[in-house]
Amino acid sequence: MFDETLLSEIPTVIMAPLPRMYHPICLIETYVDNKLRVNEDAQMILAKISQPLVVVSIVGPCRTGKSYLMNKLSRHRGASVQEEKTQSKEKAGIPSSISPFFVWAIRDFTLKSEVKGYKPTTDEHLENCEEDVATRYHKARRQNEILKLIRRYFPRQKCLFFGLPSSDKQALSRLDQVPERDLQTSFVSEAKDFCKFIYEEAPAKRLREEQIMTGSAFAQLLKSYVDVVTKGDIAHLERSMSDMSMEDNRRAMSESVALYETKMEVQQVNTEEEFQRLHEKSLEEALHEFEKKYVEHDMSQPEYLNQLKKDLLRKREEVWKILENLSWNKCEGLIQRLMCDVDQALRENKYHIPGGYKRFLKDKNNVIKRYNQEANKGVKAQEVLKDFLDSLEEIEHIILKTDQAISAKKREQPKDINPTDYSQLTKYIQSYQLPTGRFDRILIQLFGFTGHGKSSFVNSCLYILGNGRFQDKAGEGVSHGGKTMERKAYELSDAITIVDNRGFAKLGAPEAWEIYAQLCVLPFIILTKCRTESELRNTFTRMGMENIYCIENYTISDHLPVKEKHLVILNFLRDILLSVNFHLQECINFQTQQHEWTSFLKKMANESLANQT
Ligand SMILES: Nc1nc2c(ncn2[C@@H]2O[C@H](COP(=O)(O)OP(=O)(O)O)[C@@H](O)[C@H]2O)c(=O)[nH]1
Ligand SMILES: [Mg+2]
Known part of the structure; x- marks a missing residue:
């Protein structure tokens, strides 16, 4: 459409925070063989710009002040063009279009535009211009054609007028170098208005309604255009446009995948169900995000969505693997620490x-x-x-x-323990352990008349096996009136517990047998208060009891440690442990033996009861 020589002069001003351009660079240059090509430096700079781009092309015949305007623009430190601004303008209702905005910069030295204070609209003025051109150069039809085409191609146009820059003819030929103060003030302010308009009103370049151009996209498109111009390959241009759409969709897809990843990463999940729920939610968000960004392309949106879904499922597996590994490491570390x-x-x-x-x-x-x-x-x-x-x-x-x-x-060892060595005895009793797995503890149950010294016996045992301090833990002399069945347990060691039962008021042979039957074992008899009377002892011996001990308890009023007293109680406990060992070792089928023994004892109790009545 334009003279090719003009193209080589098209300067472009790029306003973007990064990278910064300190001086204008030629964008499209003529190569040695007279072919056009995109300047590599310019292309590199453009490729680094990921923000929306405002493209300003200044075109016109030679020596009409294009360079001056371009320099003005590049030096203008006005408002910068930003994406937000472009968007808010759209919201304000300005119809967006992919057609470039056309700014007429008209040198109107005759100031025809303001006849008697009346300022014509853009259209009116353009019509005036066309008429002018038609009348003045009615033979220059080509010029006229160009004007018509321009008007048709650029639906959005703006007219800006420039008066005479200087009355000095020489200054006009080198406008760039003339200091501002030597120019007409009206011209200087018109040039400022021009810059202000470009900076504040020029929209970001768009390829389609929904596709704002970034620097990198522009660089790519520019190259394709130049190729088309040099080779005349229109199909190539179409391909390039399609490639760009694909590129945009691809980018939208990777952005969706990235969004999915961030959504999946921030969460701490502890089960696969939780993870699946999180995945579904993130997937939905990612797909939605893509739908918003999709641009028309040969491949339809559902096709892209399908592909994206596959990508996201693959990501799900990756994230799951990572979570698995993290969890493994964390849990294994934790166990190691614990x-x-x-x-x-x-x-x-x-x-x-x-x-x-x-x-x-x-x-x-x-x-x-x-x-x-x-x-x-x-x-x-x-x-x-x-x-x-x-x-x-x-x-x-x-x-x-x-x-x-x-x-x-x-x-097997206790037999060797010296019955007169009380520290050896104490150690043996304290460290005694039952074989693991079969029994929990040894229970020593105390039965006897109220006041016969059961609680005192508990106190004595705790005193002897304890830290050497006498304490009335079991409640010596406390009568429970024989009514409540109170059983209080005291730990003598890890394996031995002694139980202070309620005392009873009467204890004849039937009661005794009943107790034995309940206990399942033959009891150890303790005669407290040092009762050695042979009558009492004989009663028990007649009942078949072998283990009879005469013990003088330690009491609240009398607990000075006495070696003999210690030894009697320690030997009593040792004998109990020996008896337990015997049962554990000799009774191979302990349960059967126990059952037989209980039957025997019950029979004895019944017989004894029958004899009494
Ligand atoms: N002399 C003497 N008094 C004892 C003996 N054992 C307990 N007593 C006393 O007998 C009373 C009752 O003892 P206690 O242990 O409460 O009998 P429990 O009802 O069987 O628990 C208390 O006043 C004790 O001081 C002992 O071996 N000799
Ligand atoms: Mg008591």
Whole structure:
């Protein structure tokens, strides 16, 4: 449409924060072989601009002041053109169009435009101009044609008038170099108005209604245009436009994927269901985001959406893998930290003792409890815990077997304990452990008349096995009136508990047998208050009792430690443990034996009752 020589002179002013251009650069230059090409530096600068671009082309015949205007524009420090501004203008109702905005910069030296103070509209003036041209150069039809084409091609136009810059003819030929003060003030202000108009009103370049041009897109399109001009390949231009749409859609797709990723990352999920819910929500948002950005292209929106969905599903898998790994690492680290003490104990064989298995289970359960208390362990928390517990199975089994073996061995030893060495006795009783797995504790149940010294016996045992300080823990002399069945348990050691039962007012043979039947074992008899009377002892011996002990309790009023008193009670406890060991070792089928024994005792109780009546 224009003379080719004009194209080489088209200057372009780019206003964008980055990168900065300190002086104008030629955009399209003529190569040695007279072919056009896009200047590489300019192209590089453009490619770096990702913001919307305002493109200003200044065209016109030689020596009409184009360079002057261009310099003015590039030096103008007015408002910068910003995307927001363009958008708000659209909202204000200015119809957006892809056609460039055409600004006539008219040199109207005759000031015909303002006849008697009347300022014509743009259209009126343009018509005047056309008439002018027609009358003045009616033979120059080509010029006239150009004007018509321009009017048709640019639906949006603006007219700006410039008066005579200077009365000095010489100055007119080198307008760029003349200082502003030597120019007509009206011309200077007209040039300022021109710059102001461009900076404030010029819209960002658009390829389509919805497609604002960025610097990089413009550089690409420019290259295609130049190729078309040099090769005359219109199909290439169409391809290029299509490529650009595709490029935009591709970018929108990657932006959607990026949005999906951020949505998925910020959340802490602890189950696969939670993750799936999050995925669905993020997917929907990402697809919606793409729909908003889609530009018309050979490939339809549903086709793009399908492709995007596939990409997002792939992303879902990636994110899931990352979450899995994070969770694995976190949970494994956590277990390692929580297991620190247990690992140390394992290394030092601290569970390889009687009762070690029980201790190990306690420690393990404590680790599990603390693990479960920890929040935000991620999607693999349960799996890691299960793996961890599985990995412990073998060591657990070894600890159990070792414990049983050591305990069995240890139980064989008490026979060697010197019955007169009370520190040895004390140590043995305190450290006694039951074999793991079968029984929890040894219960020593006290039965007897009220006031016969059961509570005092509990106090005595606690005193002897304790820290050497006498305390009335069991309530010596406290009568419960024989009414409430109160059973109070006191721990003598890890394995032994003594139970202070309610006393009863009457204890004959039937009651005694009843008690034995309930206990399932033959009792140990304690004669308190040092009753050694042979009559009492004989009564029990006649009932088949073998273990009879004469004990003088420690009481509130008399608890000075006496070696003999200590020894009697310690030996009593030792004998109980020996009896327990005997039952554990000799009775292979303990339950059957117990059952037979109970039947026997019940029979005895019935017979005794029958004899009385
Ligand atoms: N002399 C002496 N008094 C004792 C003995 N055991 C307990 N007593 C006293 O007997 C009374 C009742 O004892 P207690 O332990 O409360 O009997 P419980 O009802 O069987 O619990 C208290 O005044 C004790 O001081 C002992 O072995 N010798
Ligand atoms: Mg009592």
